[in-house]
Amino acid sequence: MFDIIPFVFVIIVMLYFIMVFKRHEEKNNYDERQKLEREKGYAIACKTLLCINTVVILLNAKEITFMPTYILAAVNIYVGIFVFVMYCVIKGAYFGTQYKGFVYPLLCFFASVFTIVCAYPTFSNMPIVKDGMLTSSFLAVMISATFFLMSIVMIVKLVLPEKEDEE
Numbered sequence: 001m002f003d004i005i006p007f008v009f010v011i012i013v014m015l016y017f018i019m020v021f022k023r024h025e026e027k028n029n030y031d032e033r034q035k036l037e038r039e040k041g042y043a044i045a046c047k048t049l050l051c052i053n054t055v056v057i058l059l060n061a062k063e064i065t066f067m068p069t070y071i072l073a074a075v076n077i078y079v080g081i082f083v084f085v086m087y088c089v090i091k092g093a094y095f096g097t098q099y100k101g102f103v104y105p106l107l108c109f110f111a112s113v114f115t116i117v118c119a120y121p122t123f124s125n126m127p128i129v130k131d132g133m134l135t136s137s138f139l140a141v142m143i144s145a146t147f148f149l150m151s152i153v154m155i156v157k158l159v160l161p162e163k164e165d166e167e
Helices: 005-025 033-063 067-089 105-125 135-157
Strands: none
Touching: 005 105, 033 067, 067 135, 105 135
16 A cells, blocks of 8 residues: 555656646747757767667677676667757757746656665665676666756756846
């Protein structure tokens, strides 16, 4: 019974944020510069994934493995998302031109906290590294750290004033 309470709570919070996103959807328009920066962000994320996969292929050719394939696939996905989000946030292209709220950073922060809270019971049964290999507990730590860093960078970008270009 108590195992389902965190799951239900996360679902309720996610439904709330979905409703908030729908309400603010028309306010998040992107200008041309933001669209170009987002395209660059996609390209950089794709190149990052290609580099990671190249390194993994080279390590597999030397028969060096440090994590199972399913964990590697998840790491690739989250690294790609992380690179795209960080690039776009830093370049000012992640949020629409009218966005001034803290919904996205709060969502990332709550995702970070909920990931660790939900995964904490498994840490005693499965350590992060076992027999020299990363385990699925590593995914929870990686996902939590990724969302936490994204929330911090988003908050800093929203709080600090934009520098005006001097001509």
